[in-house]
Amino acid sequence: MTELRPIDLDTWPRREHFEHYRQRVQCSYEVTVDVDVTAFVAAVRTSAAKTYASQIWAIATVVNRHAEFRMQLLDDGSPGVWDVVHPMFTVFHPDTETFSALVVPYDEDFGRFHAAAVDTMDRYRDDVRMFPQDDRPRNVFDVSTFPRTSFTGFALHVRDGYDHLLPIVTLGRYRTEGDRTLMPMALQINHAAADGFHTSRLVQELEDLFAAPSWLA
Template sequence: MTSPELIDLDTWPRRETFEHYRHRVPCTYAITVEIDVSAFAAALRTSSRKTYVAQIWAIATVVNRFREFRMALTDTGEAASWPVVHPAFTVFNAERETFAAVWAPYDPDFGRFHERAAELLATAASATTMFPQGDLPPNAFDVSSLPWTSFTGFTLQIDGGTSHLLPIFTLGRYVERDGRTLLPVAVQIHHAAADGFHTARLLSDLEQLLADASWVGA
């Protein structure tokens, strides 16, 4: 497995911000938005590809564009970033009413990623343990879905979460409004890793990627 790369503190513009929110005022924040996924949903209706897998791939694609969302701490607590992060995602076992958490290596090719992740979904849907693949890798970030309900706000309360620098995404059920299909997306961020500007840019990139959904059928 690759190791996180140390960040040069002498040239890093966010050094002071990182140290402030890591040590002096450690905190996380959450934001929930409704993203227009009309084109994305339409593309999937004429495709055999799975919606959840496509959502996960789109999120992983934009997350990997920005160092702020690939942040890590070394064993000695130094600021670092992963070269690539991989999505870990929840899978519901309807019979047991429990879920499993699995992960798939990020692949910039959606077709290859879909093949592997769809197989994982099918297998994990009958899993009887929470982590059927064993421990998640340290460079995995979390995605979960609540397809049973929509929401306008979602916040996680994480005990000891001030050492968790990777983003956490929660997706809700689609909302149909004014002829558009909207997806509730909640993201939990460590303030040492990213400011509001970075999170807004991430969400804007995600909406743009889902608006140009030609990759769904690629």
């Protein structure tokens, strides 16, 4: 059963940092990076896998490796960590030029997750409600996309968002530089939950996963 487990503040190395960025200097930060997806793009084009579902699985896999990206506040304002967090991602409706946000339970098995994601996207393809699922869990992090735009910077301004500890990921359109294919990715991170080291590690591990895409098979 998934639960939000309290963090033991007496033994937590980041207690001072968490309290500083929660109580004295409330802040989040945004970073935009180019993720090298050259090997991933070549592999997905020769497989039966869908690109978007595969991207979401890769991101969710790296996010779920690290407690700092599974954090949420308990009712008393203290930090807790989910056993697992699930991706909530946007899908576009061309007829209405709107989007829906869908949740698929994270599964470390790529094949099972991919099948569930494709099925969910097909099921709600014509449902234009913003949140068509009635059973959305609390333990979700956000993934969205600018499918037609490759960007070098992106900023998301969330009013009263300092209580939101889970990461927000935005993907852009691929672009080619020489023999490399790059995917813009913007991350919004709550500084109380994670520092630059943690975010840099997430980016590096995601690049490593895309660089060795044997999991697509």
